[in-house]
Amino acid sequence: MTDQPDSAPRAPEGVDTDKPSAARIYDWYLGGTQNWAVDREFGRRVERQWSLVKPGAKQNREFMNRVVRAALQAGVRQFVDLGSGVPTAGNVHEIIEAELDDEDSATVVYVDYEPVAVAHATLILEEAAATDWAGIVHSDMRKPRTVLRDEVTRELIDFDRPVCLMMMAVLHFVGPDDDPEGMVKAYRDALAPGSWLAISQMSEGDGSGPALEGLRWLVEQYRKTSNPMWLRDRAEIEPLFGGWPLLEPGITHLPDWRPERELNAVEAEARPFAWCGVAEKPPA
Template sequence: MSPRKTAREAPPLRAAVGAWEEAPIAPAGVDTEKPSAARVYDWYLGGTHHWAVDREFGRRVEKLWPLIRPISRQNRAFMNRVVSAAMDAGIRQFVDLGSGVPTAGNVHEIVRERLPAGERASVVYVDYEPVAAAHSRLILEREGASSWAGLVERDIRRPEEIFTDDLTRELIDWSRPVCLLMITVMHFIGPSDEPDELMATYRSRLAPGSWLALTHGTCRDDAPPDRAAEVRRFIEAYQDTSNPAWLRSAEELLPWFGGWPLLPPGMTSLPDWRPETPPTPIDTETRPFAWCAVARRPGL
């Protein structure tokens, strides 16, 4: 892992060739000739931080699993609704584990939009991919958000390093409620990384009134066989890479909330958690492949 740099130590900018829509500004030293998983994901989301090589790679992955793009967008929409609801509930601190490139409606954007005048909020993004970290710092710096939002370049499997990181200590007061987001990241944590213990460590850090939000890939029994085969092929293709992924059932995920009450409507499919728009045909296709839920630590 490369050494952490705070947003204030962000690398100098260099303008990439072409118009902003065609080629965004890249942080110095970041390779835009090779695809980056974080930028490919940004392309699925409709963000602006991807290059031709990322889009080409993304299209190849889409051939393997055509639902990846709608599910990515539903994940992002769920996260947006959770952050909005947490803001409405008075939470002002957000920690986003496995944050990727923070474009296309990310946490700090929602927080900034909904923050009442005169109030303060803070956001810590956590990602271990140097490319995601570099783009994140650049975006936060460019948007003038570095004083209240930052990127901690750490591995979520080592929570103590995140808790004791200088930037986390500067921005997050764990004695007050925090909204901890784990969106499309825990499926990268395999059994050998002891996810149950990891979740317990994160829960133990959260003060009463905190929220814990999770989305996770699955393959439910009601999935059409051809779609189920696609997702299983997709997961298998990643097993021998540096980013193997795991699908989990609701029964495996529910204990991760440690018995804290789930906010209504409980554990459900992405389009069904407090939807703000009418259902669409793609919702029927994606429902069997992801779970989401938000728990609130009781006691406040």
């Protein structure tokens, strides 16, 4: 991506653009423009040390897109995207618009605690004339009760019907002191049978060599930001599904969940460093 410092919109009131933001850095990884110089510089430093960061981000976004399409094909019409970040191409509402015809409909709730993410999501939904079926909740996903009781959530989501709840590359920002298992359980308990829970999580996986050392360096750098990072292995991720039956192919690396294309050499190198899976809530 060519840096264009003037392309980033004016920061909303109260947004700190002097400190790197995980949401804006991720936008840069995906080739977006909703980021500032401090985010781009942080991203470049990460990429120099761990060249797989952009391929990894792309694999995560493609996994999310496949989950949304699969949920729609299964008849799910409600989506909650926790820690949705700064809007970038391939958002949930864009996938829905591409997949459904005019006679079908769905609803989407994005959730993020960063004011900049909320500001840009609001603008994008307004420009897309989607505010009657998609909305943004300005809240910390680590507070399930607040998210679930928010006015936007209650307006757009009927928890008596199936929901696709997505935690895409956000749980690595939930530390042990945040009680990740309790947090995820609170969301699971709110969902109706037939709901889906989709999780992707960065991990050391079965990586090795310089790539693994680069990832460990990345984690240390994030520990210096407002969004410290924790990696989890497969054994730590599986309990988060609460015993719900996993949809095929189970817990896999990102590009292995119902793949739609072949990987190039660099993408294959990034493959080991994240896990993902989707589970469906069984009947009571």
